[in-house]
Amino acid sequence: MSNDGKLADVIPISAAAGAIRRKAAAAAARREAVAHNLNGQRLGRKGRDTRDRIIAAAQEVLAEPRDAGLITLSEVARRASIRIGTLYLYFADLTELVLAVLEPVMATMEDEYVHLVREYWPDSHLHDRALQFVQAYFGFWARHSRVLHLRNSMADRGDERMMVHRVRSAIPVMRLLITQMDSRPMERGTPVSSMATALMTGLERVATVMTDDKMTKVLNEPVNPMDYLLEAEARLFELAIRDQRKINRPA
16 A cells, blocks of 8 residues: 555445445434334324433533433433433433433544544654544544543443443544554454554543543642643554554565
């Protein structure tokens, strides 16, 4: 692959078409999943409006300053002006509701930051492209920190569905990073895949800490300036990708 090539040069068109079909199928499945309530009754306009009102109420609650995890279904029901029994017709538990809130958020991943790593980063602009990516990723986290903190808090407490969501949201970027390193993204358990995992884990951790309102209070001192931290993260991405390219390219 040339230094100025594109990822599209190494990803078959058929694979791209398959990804589009899978995305369309997933969207259809999601539409079908919300076409009925948990009693199996098809949702009419009133039912869809009630479901949307529950999600909007959850978003309002999450937008208010509070510790991650301090949200209850009863509070959401009160905010939506419905009885808790009505809420349970649409969401079996808090995890289902939070996943519904997360769905439109995660749908913006591609436009907000994933697309930035799809195009191959030329060696001569590696740092600039890495910095652009980590800044966009942090911006995404900053805009949606309440629900993302809640997801991670629930995952840390052992919620398997939230664990899966957390991991799956990172996988597309990790695969693209592996390709940035001139490696095959489907090869797992390799030094390159481990490097991509470490990079994304570190970036998410920085975003998590720096969007935590309690961090300054806990430290009792100002945290490092965000610009410096993102610059450092970009440098780590640059060094890792450059190093792996040297290893993987023919001598």
